[in-house]
Amino acid sequence: SLRCSCVSGLSGVDDAHVFISSGENVRLSCNNALPDCTSTTWIYNRFSHSETVELIRLGIKKKNTESYERLSLGSDCSLNIKNITKEDYGFYICQQYVNDQQQGTDARVFLHVxxxxxxxxxxxxxxxxxxxxxxxxxxxxxxxxxxxxxxxxxxxxxxxxxxxxxxxxxxxxxxxxxxxxxxxxxxxxxxxxxxxxxxxxxxxxxxxxxxxxxxxxxxxxxxxxxxxxxxxxxx
CATH class of the missing domain: 2.60.40.10 (Immunoglobulins)
Structure with a gap:
């Protein structure tokens, strides 16, 4: 049976660290979310010098990502990833944009697999x-x-x-x-x-x-x- 490893949002600029086993489901919280998630964008880096990948843009999943089928946006704007693989490790950032202007600070989550x-x-x-x-x-x-x-x-x-x-x-x-x-x-x-x-x-x-x-x-x-x-x- 699959389990959700959930980390509650940390206040301010603190980074969240989530540990999960491959094969499980995970929920990454977005602690800076605005109501209705239409301003929410999730981006991802596997490591510090890798290319940044946009996973969710203004509440909508991007279709060109490897993990597209396994991703969903929670009602609280959290990023849900099913059936985690060892390739999913990395650095996930939740950002809020209104009229192309970023609101507040990044909410950062490190995922360790x-x-x-x-x-x-x-x-x-x-x-x-x-x-x-x-x-x-x-x-x-x-x-x-x-x-x-x-x-x-x-x-x-x-x-x-x-x-x-x-x-x-x-x-x-x-x-x-x-x-x-x-x-x-x-x-x-x-x-x-x-x-x-x-x-x-x-x-x-x-x-x-x-x-x-x-x-x-x-x-x-x-x-x-x-x-x-x-x-x-x-x-």
Whole structure:
């Protein structure tokens, strides 16, 4: 079941940060909206030196965007995006225009997308035999990717794997090889056992010890095959 990760509007010029897992739905609030949304324009940048894309202009969706089918404008002028992909990360700005003049300040929202993938396949499901080694990658896609380490340290953000009981998997666990090439990626390598049927490996992201979102991989074993599929769970 899909979940909305909603962030209430922050006052003044504060930026909002929204964390979401790929596959979920998200609502980005516009805290400077005028009534009826006909003055609302939403623009987007994937990263600081990328081209700005206009998603909504004066309350109307722009047709030439990749995400056109998945976008809608809420009655409160929020931007709703369905079935988030890792490509949706970035910097969203809500602006108000009346008679071609901008009213008030930008309302800025940073969208950070958590995505888990497997070394065996680029798709979300793949078959592997028990006894085979598999590596799962958990990555946070973020506008601040260039300075990921600095940003994550300053915001006290942690990315880590947990077992079904919710206990953090550590490097001292001999069954798992866990490595973090940088603060925005964590990989987990393990050899699949028959008793891994229906076992979940979940990647959590926390900010100041508060869970923001998580993405889960579940292993299914049918006959001699092990099927690895991606599923999501509300934080």
């Amino acid at each position: 958590l995505h888990v993938s497997s070394s065996s396949s680029s798709s979300s499901q793949t078959e592997i035999s028990a006894g085979r080694s598999v590596t799962l990658f958990c990555q946070l896609y973020s506008y601040e990717r260039v300075s990921c380490d600095d940003w994550i340290r300053s915001e006290r953000i942690n990315l880590f794997w947990v077992n079904q009981a919710g206990d953090k998997l550590t490097r001292s666990d001999s069954r798992y090889q866990i490595s973090a090439p940088d603060h925005c990626i964590s990989s987990l390598t393990t050899t699949l056992l028959n008793e891994d049927h229906n076992r979940e490996w979940r990647c959590n992201i926390t900010q100041r010890n508060q869970l923001k979102t998580s993405a889960t991989y579940t292993v299914k074993i049918s006959g001699e095959k092990t099927i690895l599929s991606e599923s999501f769970r509300p934080s």
